[in-house]
Amino acid sequence: MAQDIKLNLEEILLDISDLHVQYNTDDATIFALNGFNLQVRRGEKLGLVGETGAGKTTMALSVLRLLPDKIGKVTAGRILYGGDDLLEQTEAYMLGLRGRRISMIFQDPMTSLNPIVAVGDQIMEVLDLHAPYMSRYEKNERVDRILSMVGIPPARKMEFPYQFSGGMKQRIVIAMALIAEPELLLADEPTTALDVTMQAQILDMMSRLKQEFNTSVVLITHDLGVVAEFCDRVAVVYAGKVVEQGAVEQVFARVRNHPYTVGLLNCIPDLESTAARLIPIPGQMADPTRLSPGCAFADRCVHCMDICRRKPPKMYEQDGHWILCHLFKERED
Amino acid sequence: MGNQNRQDSLERSTWQLIVFRFSKNRLAMLGVIVLGLMILAILLAPLYMPYDEMIRQNVFNKLHPPSAQHPLGTDELGRDLLARVMYGGRISLFGGIATITIAFVAGCMIGGIAGYFGGKVDTVLMRIIDMLMAIPPVLMAMAILTALGNGLFNLIISLAISQIPRFARVVRSSVLTLRGLEYVDAARCYGCSSFKIILRHILPNGIGPIVVAATLTLGQIILSISSMGFLGLGVAPPTPEWGTIISENKLNLRYCPYLGIAPGICICLVVMAVNFIGDGLRDAFDPKTKN
């Protein structure tokens, strides 16, 4: 039993617990993350789903400690990465971590590349920073290898970003993120700017690369379909909190879900359904400047009970699939 | 009656809102007050200060420090400095503001048309602007003045023309970025004419940097008027004018600094007041400013 727990602990690469982040602007305080809990295991593909403003990107920036200076602040919580609390590390430690052990891909491939540096040199720069001991020859080899892995002929490495299409630029960005063979890749909407056929190609390629390097991937997206097809596990975020987390098979089986997940699943037009009308989630996104004492989704929830507005829900768990909702707590009792 | 009230609240026009937001801006209101007081003092000068009497040269009185009789002292020809500053303001202030206004309006038109229509219109207009830009403004103003003949009105026109290129450039670049926005297409979809689109949808949205450029140029214009005067064009001595007053008294500044300070402060005040007003206008035009 004790050994079992130890094994489990080793498995978890990134453990975010009870993270609170707020943005202090001149006008108001925006509560971006409010008790955010997330575990990422080694080698898994986790999908982080939620709408604009749910706090998905804030979570990624907090892990890398890249929150906007003076405005964004972590007020509570822990981010354990391989056993170290990232919030307590020095900036020098973080510099060695970013790009080397944790990489991030941003949404827009057009602005992620420096337009006046050849793409090969941009990828090489990551190695110059994180593997200065390598010889020039070795680095060149590595760049060629990663480029052919992402499907770009290494012969084109002397070309500049404008000479590539959007999909190819995103491949280059991914190559840059993976050249140092990080343990964790945070991909923030990597395919949102791309077309569906290109998206399918990129996701396929990321799957293959993940196998190769055994990298954990956190895929931040608003597209449930992408998560269902690409990921092993899924976490649904609403108003700065993970409201549901579980294996893709558990969540998309639609047996037991958080009402918000149900709402999300219902409001996307589906390829099979013949319903004439969609079922939107009523109301508007919770106001991030005001925290409700109870469940943030209560106002929009069709199952809202009295207790939902008063007390934050506790976790309901079954086989590693957990849901933050009073609905299930009640049933348990 | 209740119905009427509801309509009033709906019909609060854009202009009323702009005036409201502007009036809430303290710095801008300060600018308005300062500029207003100066204009009043300058306009009403003949009432409390007969020009001929005060300006009369009196060499025995020269270089008097400020006193009850001459609040700002006298210059090397014994003329009362306060009177000269007051009367000089007519040319400096109104000439400067008129010049800026003409250059501003013309620059907006040219830049707006070039930016909105693009293509050949843009090429032709911008090449003309480039040619104008290649000539130093003072040289150009001189050339135009020589052609038009000397005089204050022609001076204003010539200085305005020499400033048009700068405004046209700024306006054109902001129109270029705004032209591609979808609300311009939407306006075309409900039949807005191009002229209306430029005037109502594009210029108001790009006005910020242009207004700032205009207000900052004002000080430069006031000085240009005097340097033209120095060259014997436009306003010739002994007609007072702020820039001229400073340059006339250059030699005596060391012993009588007050001779330069008064007109200098006037120029400063006008530029600052106009700048505050410009900033205030820019913010008032922008609905994102909190009411």
Add this chain to the structure above:
Amino acid sequence: MTIPLVETVGLNKFFKTPGGMLHAVENINLKIPARKTLGVVGESGCGKSTLGRAILRLTPVTSGEVLFEGKNILHYSRDDMKHMYRNMQMIFQDPYSALDPRMTLYNLISEPIRELYGDSLCQTEMDERVHLIMELCGLPRSYANSYPHELDGGRRQRVGLARAMVIEPKFVVCDEPVSALDVSVQAQILNLLMDLQEQRGLSYMFITHDLCVVRHISDDIMVMYMGQAVECARKEELFRHPLHPYTKALLSAIPSTNLSRRNRIRYMPKGEVSSPINPAPGCRFAPRCPYVSKKCKAEYQLKEVDTGHYVACHMYD
């Protein structure tokens, strides 16, 4: 046979670029009957937005005809066109840039009436119409004096809708009206569009890259690839029997939340979209098509292979 509300005949739109002619829209023939929705699907840069703008004469057409109720509107003068815009309107993609930030909602929504009908409406009538359309589009009356920046994306898109609908057009081009919105808001707007269509008997041309959305809202669907129409059919027909290899690839690439679709066979076109500047004759998809033959590179033609099902592929000759 009834005249379709909107029809294009051999519509071409080429852009002059330093590298040569960019074929944005090539030989498009479409018909949109009254009260129906034509969905236009394709990937970015395939010319679908240009097609919509060309139909509304927001961009000059290179050649071809645009017929509205049987009359070619491309020859209309400015004044005639102004009358035309009472019948056709557009809804834009980006709810942030489609509204003039300096105008209140009341002014934004009433401006089309003022422009197109002059001062023929008195103040009370105008108020009534603005309020009616705001209500219809789900905007509380108290918003009349708000500015666009005070609203969220979904509400702004409602304003865009209200602005297009206030003059009661017969035909509306919707250029990706929901792709900038979150899914929960997207559903609200789609429902609203469909309600308005039912109440007012509108026709839509719905431009999107999202196949799920287009399947939901359209009656007919046209698939575009690099300026050409590759397939056009009733929506049920298209999703049940896609014929063109590109359509098949598109349909199989749609990510689905249905786990049973996870292990479906996927048709992945190889390579990337080639340059639309001075393209080779024939089918644009030929360089990426697994079934390419010599004929494909010589000739492009949209043929009816089944009743109402058109496809431009030589496999079905």
